[in-house]
Amino acid sequence: MGLKWEDAEDLALALADEHEEIDPLTVRFTDLHRYVTALDEFDDDPKASNEGKLEAIQMAWFEEYRDRKDD
Secondary structure (H helix, E strand, O other): EEEOOEEEEEEEEEEHHHHOOOOOHHHHHHHHHHHHHHHOOOOOOHHHOOHHHHHHHHHHHHHHHHHHHHH
């Protein structure tokens, strides 16, 4: 069973691995949507996203990004 829009933390980890050079706060929601749906682990309806879900993913990704920069 793959990742769904509600799996913000897990999606964030996958995005951090896939796009480690990108500061998540610089990513537009249209690009974030494209990044999420391109993940191999993603298994949900691409049309089921909304601003709140994308924001949750972006914030979780930013926390992971910041944690990795601190290491």
